[in-house]
Amino acid sequence: MGVFYDWQWPDLGLNKPNDWICWPAAFGLVFLGPIFGTAMVDALAGVTDGFGAWLFGLGGFVMAADQETIAVYDHKIQDYAALKPDPQQDKAMRDFSAQLPPGARVLDYGCGPGAFARAFADQGFEVEAFDASKEMVALTQADPRIMAWQARFEEFQALHRYDGVWASFSLLHAPRDLMPDLLMAIQGALKPNGCLTLALKLGSGSRRDSLGRLYTYYSLSELRGLLTKAKFDWLNHIEGKSIGLDGTQSDWAIVHTRVFDD
Ligand SMILES: C[S@@+](CC[C@H](N)C(=O)[O-])C[C@H]1O[C@@H](n2cnc3c(N)ncnc32)[C@H](O)[C@@H]1O
Secondary structure (H helix, E strand, O other): OHHHEEEEEOOOOEEEEOHHHHHHHHHHHHHHHHHHHHHHHHHHHHHHHHHHHHHHHHHHHHHHHHHHHHHHHHHOHHHHHOOOOOHHHHHHHHHHHHOOOOOOEEEEEOOOOOHHHHHHHHOOOEEEEEEOOHHHHHHHHOOOOEEEEEOOHHHOOOOOOEEEEEEEOOHHHOOHHHHHHHHHHHHHHEEEEEEEEEEEEEOOOEEEOOOOOEEEOEOHHHHHHHHHHOOEEEEEEEEEEEEOOOOOEEEEEEEEEEEOOO
């Protein structure tokens, strides 16, 4: 009723509603409500739904700021899929798998062409995967053992569903300010004691590479703080250097973590 504020009742310090607004409104609710009740609610819901859809659209516009990165992956899918696998990354994948129970459910978070998802399926895991690139998802879906879908990081939600989440060089494309929420969403998607392995590029700041992909770089200490805040225990990590799709060499880290046992 604050919006109907007219003047303050003396002594009480309370706002008195404006008679010209509150009495007609009360009349509407008491007499018209029972007659047109559902129609009134539907009409109001229609207005707020429309506003919600508009807000959602605006959100989509804001989040689509990363479209340039996704477009590079859509267009360069063959070049990306042809990159030589790094033996250290393969070893990290085996170390991640070794922590999981037989038949574990694994999520490949930002799966790219699905090479790791296929390797997980080869080991008998139940594999799910998502990526924002339509082309990457189509390639991953070509293997019927993998349930893959197109989504952006911000859209991902699940509750205690996975034994392990493998986020290999995908979250480096998320804006830094989204990272705490994205890590919390992964934490919620993991079963108790579930594992997250996270691969990111090392450095500072954010910038586009020569292909137009937007990267966010992290130091190990910043990463440690973020993971601890999101309730992950840092088990161990490896560091390395590789030449990426843009032909330049970058430093990276792969961190093995596990959800805190509260
Ligand atoms: C460097 S590739 C890594 C692919 C794969 N995980 C691997 O290790 O080979 C980064 C992947 O992240 C995906 N990606 C980038 N931004 C994304 C976003 N906002 N939401 C979901 N996926 C995204 C890209 O489409 C791309 O497939």
